[in-house]
Amino acid sequence: MSSAVPPADAPAPPDTKESRFVFKVAIVATMGALAFGYDTGVISGALPFMSAPPLQGGLGLTPLTEGIVTSALVFGAAVGSLMAGTLSDRFGRRMTLIWLSLVFMIGALGTTLAPSVEVMVAMRFVLGLAVGGASSTVPVFIAEMAGPSRRARLVTQNELMIVTGQLIAYVLNAVLAHYANSPDVWRYMLAIAAVPALLLGVGMMFVPPSPRWLASKNRMDEARAVLQQIRSSDKQIETEMADMTKLNQIEHEQAGWSAVLGTPWIKKLLWLGIGLGFMAQFTGVNAFMYFTPIILQSTGLGTNAALTATIGNGVVAVIATFIGIWLIGKHGRRSMLMSGLTGVVVMQFALGAVLLWMPDGITRSYAALACILCFLLCMQMLIAPVYWLLMSELFPMHLRGVLTGTAVACQWIFNAIVALLFPLALAQFGSATFFLFAAINVGSLIFVALRLPETRGRSLEGLEKFLEKELTPRAKA
Structure with missing residues (x-):
């Protein structure tokens, strides 16, 4: 399989009108991602307080129920991403995101008011439906609105x-833990999740639907009208309309799962997407995002100190993502993933060594935190942005929602497996858990090197033709 970077013939940078409008659309849509991030991050601060006995304001969580409460959102996200993929293909990306904002608010308020572990698990699952739905729908919506030169x-x-x-989430967890003298502090932490959900629902009322989704439904006049809002070049509008019309003529002959199961190159794409989800989650990133306070407590830090130190996770992740956004416009997807996986392997080995061989004390705590932060730098700068970008661009237009939803659903299942098993693995195997993650990531590095084609520098329609050519078995001479 070829992995060469396509010729540097990408379109010229978009004009000011396109830049401004599409940027505003992206800001609105990514309120779903903000809610996604808050909901996955807040649990790390809420868990220590939820573990208190019910008479002290908690839910009396045990190590097992900690894992269940944490992973309930992730299992819900797997279902949500699969459902949202189908819904977004049928009803549109925009309408699906409006519905998801309502589910976000129901889940946020439900977890805030949960009187028992059982209700908490159920409401975390509901919240997960929205998180998963947003994770599969938002990148696709943005990719279909953006021009090729701004998509990445x-x-x-x-x-x-x-x-x-x-x-x-990390900052508010630490602030509330320090200043809120209430046994119900964890409820305040969870309630804040309703804010970005409300912003998503209101904001999506004011943005147009995806032109590519409209085209996939043969609503070509409406698709053209949206393109006229978000593109200023008539030439670019006509080029995109021609590409979408041509693809529709081919793709409407076969749609749904019959197209997936009956088309070898699309099946290969789906397996590639699932494999990339395994790669992203078995880096162990969410073991750190969910359980860093517990890891640091095991080195001797107190609860409040561990929560404060966890803010470093968020700071490094944000800085690393800014750098990743800059890098992704200059480097190929394959090279970024391979570099990131190499760094992840090194940091997992280093963390295991620190926890296994360094003596107890504050130096050990800081060394462990340093390994975690360096790991997150590699993950959030070189792996996570590329993963979500690939999920938005790998799959053909007429199946993009359902295939993205399926691939992201599998990613959430892998996430849930890590979230559920990590506390048990840490209790059973101790520091060796991180050596196991390192070994798995070596396998992921080999997978990317052998299986992932380079997708940089092509329009969505051009990329679809390129991937079909790359993944279609060649007849033997």
Whole structure:
């Protein structure tokens, strides 16, 4: 399989009108990513307080129920991303995001008011439906609105909003833990998640639907009208309309899962997307995002100190994502992923060594935190932005929602497996858990090197033709 970077014939940078309008659309859509980030980050601060006995304002969580409460959102996200993929293909990306904002608010308020572990698990699952739905729909919506030259940076803005949401969660966790003298402090932490959900729902009322989705439904006049709003060059509008019309003539002959199962190159794309989800989650990133306070407590830090130190996770993630957005416009997807995985392997080995061989004390705590922060630098700068970008651009237009939803659903299942098993693995194997992650990431590095074609520098329609050619078995001479 060829991995060469396509010729440097990308379109000229978009004009000011396109830049301004599409940027505003991206800001609105990524309120879903902000809610996604906050909801996945807030649990790290809420868990220590939720573990208190019910008479002290908590829910009496045990190590097992900690894992269940944490992973309930992730299992819900797997279902949500799969459902949202189908819904967004049928009803549109914009309408799906409006519905998801309502689910976000129901889940946020439900977890805030949960009187028992059972209700908390159920409401975390509901919240997960929205998180997963947003994770599969937002990148696709932005990619379909953006021109080829801005697609990479606008889609990776989604990852920036995710890590910003996590940073906000970490900061508010630490502030509330320090200043709120209430056993119900964890409820305040969870309630704040309703704010970005409300902003998403209101904001999406004022943006147009995806022109590519409209074209996939043969609503070509409406698609042209949207392109006239978000493009200023008549030539670019006509080029995109011609590409979408041509693809429609081919793709409407076969749609749905029959197109996936009956088309070898599309099946390969789906397996590639699933494999990339395994790669992203088995870096162990969410073991750190969910359980860093617990890891640091194991080195001797107190609860408040561990929560404060966890803010470093969010700060590094945001800075790394800014750098990643800049890098992704200059370097190929493959090279960024391979560099990031190399750094992840080194940091996982280093963390395991620190926890295994360094004596107890504040130096060990800071060394462990340093390894975690360096790991997150590699992950959020070189892997996470590229993963979400690939999920927005790999799949053909007529199946983009359902295939993205399926691939992202599998990613959430891998996330849930890590979230559920990590506390148990840490209790059973201790520091060796991080050596296991390192070994898995070596396998992921080999997978990317052998299987991932380079996608940089092509329009979505051009990329679809390129991937079909790359992945279609060649007849033997």
